Amino acid sequence: MPDPRGSTRALWLVVLSVLGLVLPTTTATAATVDTSAWYVLVNRNSGKALDVYGRSTADGARISQYTRNDGAWQQWQFVDSGGGYYRLKSRHSTKVLSFPSTADYAGLVQTTDANTSGQQFRLADSTGGFVRLLNRASGKAVDVFGSSTADGARIVQLPDTGGANQQWQLVKLGTDTTPPTAPGNPRASNLTCSSVTFSWSASTDDVGVAFYDVYHDGQLVTSVPGTALSANLTVTPGATWGLYVNARDAAGNVSQASATVTITVPQCQADTVPPTTPTGVTATASGTTVTVRWTASTDNVGVTGYEVLRDGTQVGSTSGATTFTDSGLAANTRYQYQVRARDAQANRSAASTPVVVTTGDSCASALCSITAVTTETDLPWGLTTLPDGQVLFGRRDAFEVVRLDPATGAKTVVGRVPNAAGTDGEGGVLGLAVASDFTADPWLYVMHTSSTDNRVVRIRYTGGALTGTPQVLLTGIPRNKYHNGGRLRFGPDGTLYIATGDGQNGDWAQDRANLAGKVLRINRDGTIPADNPFGTAVWSYGHRNPQGLAFDSQGRLWEQEFGNSIMDETNLIVRGGNYGWPQCEGTTGTCGGTVAPKRTYPVAEGSCSGVAVVRDVLYIACLRGQRLYRAEISGESLTNVQQYLTGTYGRLRTVEPSADGGLWLTTSNYGDKDSIANNSNERILKVELGR
CATH class of the missing domain: 2.60.40.10 (Immunoglobulins)
Structure with missing residues (x-):
C-alpha cells in the first residue's frame, strides 16, 4: 500500500538541498553519537530515511524507508544501554526499534522500551562516515530488504556483509527554532468563476523558507515550495473566501499569517430563473x-x-x-x-x-423556548455561569469580560484582560471558566491570545469586578491567525482542561513536546498533575482545532474539533490518546493506532465549536452548519442525533449549561474572522429544555 504522506514536502527538501537551504546538520559515527540529540538515519544505497510506516504509534508497527522529510516519525534518539549498545527511540511514538526474533529477514518494528537485547544495537563504523547497526540478540545488521530504493521498502535483519544497503548515515538535526517572517503584500489576480492567482512577497528566515502554505478561512488549500511567490487556486463559484499565506522552514517552524485578501467568486453563467414554488x-x-x-x-x-x-x-x-x-x-x-x-x-x-x-398546551420536545436575552456588538466567545446564576462572557476582539443578568438582560463590563491581543483572525479573549468553589475562592480562568502566544491566566473577581494582576498559569501555546483552540473546562477532579489548536502547523499536533493541537490538563495553580500521561501538561494529542469540551455524568470528557475540508469530529477523550491529526481527518487518512471519533460530520454541515452536556445529552453548536445538534450519550456512543435551529440564528459558536438546567447559546455571524472590535451584531440566547 502506498504511504499517503506529504510527498510534496519531501520533494522540495531535495530542491532546497540543491539550493543550500535545508536546515544545517552534522553527521555522527560510533564514537561521536550524541545521546541528547535527534538523528535521521539515511541509507547509503537508497538515500532514504528510516521511517515509522504510516506514522503509526502502535506497538509492532513496521519500520520502512521513506524519502527524507525530517518528520518526527523519521527522528531517532540513541539511548545508552551500556557496553557500547544503544536503543533507538522514536520521537513520534516514544517506542524503540526492535527485532522480534533472531531469524534472517525478521522485520524491524517499534515496541515499548523494555531494554531487551532485541532492542539494543551496536554501531560499527564503515567508510565515508556511515555506520552499520548490529543487533545485540542476533548479531545481525539492519538491512534494506532486497537493496530496494522504493518508498515503503521493508527493513529487516541479515548477516553483516557491510553492503551499502546495510550502511546508515546518522544525520544530527540542527536546532533551528526561529520561524520565518510573515509573508507580505498578499494579493489576488486573474479571478474567474473557477480559479484565482494568489501572490505574496517573500518571507525571510535565518536558514531559508522551505514552503508556503495557502489557506482560505482556516482551511489549507495548497502548499508550494519556498521559491514560489504565487499559487493558482481552484475556487467555488459564488463563494466568498478570505485568502492568506504562512511561510514554513525546513525545521517545521511556521510564520504568523499574512494579511487576509477577501475574494468574491463570480458565477460561471448568469441565471435569472428562480426555482419552482415548493x-x-x-x-x-x-x-x-x-x-x-x-x-x-x-x-x-x-x-x-x-x-x-x-x-x-x-x-x-x-x-x-x-x-x-x-x-x-x-x-x-x-x-x-x-x-x-x-x-x-x-x-x-x-x-x-x-x-x-x-401548538399544544405544553412542551413535548427537546427545546421548549428560545429567548434572545441580549445583543452584542463584539463577539461573545467564552461564557460561564457563576454560582448566583449571573453570567460572565468575554468580548473576543474588545478583550473585555462582561457580567450579564439573565433576568433583566442588563450588562456590565467588569474588566479588561491585560496583554490580550488579536491575530487578524480568531485570536483574542477565548475560553472562560470558574471552579466549583468560586464563592469561597473567586478566580476567573481565562485563555487568551497575547502578542507572542496563547496562554491561560486567572484573575480575581471581587466586588463585581476583575481586580489585581492576572496570575499566568500556562504560556507558550503557539498562536496564529486561526487554529488557536481556546475552550476551558474544569473536570470533576478539580483540574483544568484546555483545548489548543495546532497553530496551523499539523506536525505540532503530533509533537508531544509542543502544546499545540492538544487537550491539556493543569492544576488550578498552573502546576502539572502527577498523573498526567507524559509528565507535562499534555493529556491527549493529535487534534487540529478543538473548541468544545464537556464532561458527562460519568466524568468522561467529550471534545469537539474542526476538520480541514472533509470531516469534523466529536471525540471521547482518553488519557494519553492520539486522535490522529494531521495524518487522519475524521476517519479518512492513515488512522491506524489512533483513537477514532465517536461521530463525524461533513464540514459543510458542521464546523462545530462549543459543546455542553445536560442530563447526559450532548449539545453541539455549529458555525458553518448553522445548527444545534442534540445527541443522547449511550455508553460510549452518541444516539438519536437530531438537528435544531437550522439557519434560524445563523452561526452558533458557544453552548453552555445554564444555572436552571437549560442552555446558553451565542452567535458568531459578523466579524468573526478578523480582530476588529465592535463590528459584530450578535445575540446571546437562553434555551429552555424539555424532555
Missing part, C-alpha cells in the same frame, strides 16, 4: 414544536436550499432537506408557515401556499 407543504405540531415538510422544487440549474417563513418572516433554512423543525414556540398559539426555494445565484421562488397549525 408544493405539498404540511405543518404538524407536537406540543410547542412544529415540523414542516414539503415536496422538492425544481430549477433550470439546481436548487441549493429552502427558506422557511413563519407568519411571513424567515425563521430558518435548509441546504436541500425538505423538512424543518421549529422549536421553542408559544403554547396554544396559531402559526402560519410557507416555504420558498433558492438557487446558487440567490434567485428565490414565490412563497408556497400558507399552511396553518396551532
Whole structure:
C-alpha cells in the first residue's frame, strides 16, 4: 500500500538541498553519537530515511524507508544501554526499534522500551562516515530488504556483509527554532468563476523558507515550495473566501499569517430563473414544536436550499432537506408557515401556499423556548455561569469580560484582560471558566491570545469586578491567525482542561513536546498533575482545532474539533490518546493506532465549536452548519442525533449549561474572522429544555 504522506514536502527538501537551504546538520559515527540529540538515519544505497510506516504509534508497527522529510516519525534518539549498545527511540511514538526474533529477514518494528537485547544495537563504523547497526540478540545488521530504493521498502535483519544497503548515515538535526517572517503584500489576480492567482512577497528566515502554505478561512488549500511567490487556486463559484499565506522552514517552524485578501467568486453563467414554488407543504405540531415538510422544487440549474417563513418572516433554512423543525414556540398559539426555494445565484421562488397549525398546551420536545436575552456588538466567545446564576462572557476582539443578568438582560463590563491581543483572525479573549468553589475562592480562568502566544491566566473577581494582576498559569501555546483552540473546562477532579489548536502547523499536533493541537490538563495553580500521561501538561494529542469540551455524568470528557475540508469530529477523550491529526481527518487518512471519533460530520454541515452536556445529552453548536445538534450519550456512543435551529440564528459558536438546567447559546455571524472590535451584531440566547 502506498504511504499517503506529504510527498510534496519531501520533494522540495531535495530542491532546497540543491539550493543550500535545508536546515544545517552534522553527521555522527560510533564514537561521536550524541545521546541528547535527534538523528535521521539515511541509507547509503537508497538515500532514504528510516521511517515509522504510516506514522503509526502502535506497538509492532513496521519500520520502512521513506524519502527524507525530517518528520518526527523519521527522528531517532540513541539511548545508552551500556557496553557500547544503544536503543533507538522514536520521537513520534516514544517506542524503540526492535527485532522480534533472531531469524534472517525478521522485520524491524517499534515496541515499548523494555531494554531487551532485541532492542539494543551496536554501531560499527564503515567508510565515508556511515555506520552499520548490529543487533545485540542476533548479531545481525539492519538491512534494506532486497537493496530496494522504493518508498515503503521493508527493513529487516541479515548477516553483516557491510553492503551499502546495510550502511546508515546518522544525520544530527540542527536546532533551528526561529520561524520565518510573515509573508507580505498578499494579493489576488486573474479571478474567474473557477480559479484565482494568489501572490505574496517573500518571507525571510535565518536558514531559508522551505514552503508556503495557502489557506482560505482556516482551511489549507495548497502548499508550494519556498521559491514560489504565487499559487493558482481552484475556487467555488459564488463563494466568498478570505485568502492568506504562512511561510514554513525546513525545521517545521511556521510564520504568523499574512494579511487576509477577501475574494468574491463570480458565477460561471448568469441565471435569472428562480426555482419552482415548493408544493405539498404540511405543518404538524407536537406540543410547542412544529415540523414542516414539503415536496422538492425544481430549477433550470439546481436548487441549493429552502427558506422557511413563519407568519411571513424567515425563521430558518435548509441546504436541500425538505423538512424543518421549529422549536421553542408559544403554547396554544396559531402559526402560519410557507416555504420558498433558492438557487446558487440567490434567485428565490414565490412563497408556497400558507399552511396553518396551532401548538399544544405544553412542551413535548427537546427545546421548549428560545429567548434572545441580549445583543452584542463584539463577539461573545467564552461564557460561564457563576454560582448566583449571573453570567460572565468575554468580548473576543474588545478583550473585555462582561457580567450579564439573565433576568433583566442588563450588562456590565467588569474588566479588561491585560496583554490580550488579536491575530487578524480568531485570536483574542477565548475560553472562560470558574471552579466549583468560586464563592469561597473567586478566580476567573481565562485563555487568551497575547502578542507572542496563547496562554491561560486567572484573575480575581471581587466586588463585581476583575481586580489585581492576572496570575499566568500556562504560556507558550503557539498562536496564529486561526487554529488557536481556546475552550476551558474544569473536570470533576478539580483540574483544568484546555483545548489548543495546532497553530496551523499539523506536525505540532503530533509533537508531544509542543502544546499545540492538544487537550491539556493543569492544576488550578498552573502546576502539572502527577498523573498526567507524559509528565507535562499534555493529556491527549493529535487534534487540529478543538473548541468544545464537556464532561458527562460519568466524568468522561467529550471534545469537539474542526476538520480541514472533509470531516469534523466529536471525540471521547482518553488519557494519553492520539486522535490522529494531521495524518487522519475524521476517519479518512492513515488512522491506524489512533483513537477514532465517536461521530463525524461533513464540514459543510458542521464546523462545530462549543459543546455542553445536560442530563447526559450532548449539545453541539455549529458555525458553518448553522445548527444545534442534540445527541443522547449511550455508553460510549452518541444516539438519536437530531438537528435544531437550522439557519434560524445563523452561526452558533458557544453552548453552555445554564444555572436552571437549560442552555446558553451565542452567535458568531459578523466579524468573526478578523480582530476588529465592535463590528459584530450578535445575540446571546437562553434555551429552555424539555424532555
